[in-house]
Amino acid sequence: MTKNECYELGRITKTHGIKGEVNIWLDVDFPDEYEDLESVFVDIKGELVPYFVQKILIRPNQTIVQFEDVDTFEKAEALLGASLYLPLDVLPDLEKDQFYYHEIVGFQVVDKKLGVLGTVNTVYSMQVQDLVSMDYQSKEVLIPVSDSIVLSADKAQKILNVDLPDGLIDVYLSE
Structure with missing residues (x-):
């Protein structure tokens, strides 16, 4: 194993x-x-x-x-x-709109307003808030995992659909 x-x-x-x-x-x-x-x-x-x-x-x-x-x-x-x-193989089956974090690694992140952004590198499980990590313009961007931000995961197309809060990307791009 x-x-x-x-x-x-x-x-x-x-x-x-x-x-x-x-x-x-x-x-x-x-x-x-x-x-x-x-x-x-x-x-x-x-x-x-x-x-x-x-x-x-x-x-x-x-x-x-x-x-x-x-x-x-x-x-x-x-x-x-x-x-x-x-x-x-012992993981319980999930509902259609649910996913396990390991499943979305490698998925393309597509924002509702900004379009294609990057690829999921990993998901950090934190005590307060889980975070999806992706690279965007050579910077790591952390996306909070919540129902209002992470909208859905299309497992067939390997796409993570998100609706990022205004200014989130800018926080990571500003030096």
Whole structure:
């Protein structure tokens, strides 16, 4: 399994207790959908290593996991900061007008008023506001992800339709 065949589920943020449990941050909209999680791939020095979930407890703002064969504080501590992955084929299907962030990388950004602008490089998931990154005139431009700005994604044509606020592009072009 390679990272290209997976999506990032979250990250191990800290240890929990002394028996090998870890806290993980789930980078998902609905953490409860993962309460029956059986296994994940853990990024260990660039390699995806399968880990089997022995126990998972999902609480608001905290998910505690016990992996099989991780039964000491030291073994849990060795996993700190590691990213967790799942295969793309286990992602739930979305409604027609919805998309996963990884799907729009490489899409052409087309603004309602300005026309074709650039190509999506990545999407940053931030605590307050997710941001689409694109290059425009050799500058990185960040587009806030909101229903009023990101209008739709045409998966067949690989186009991200947006309605940028007036002056947003100018902020990035001015020195």
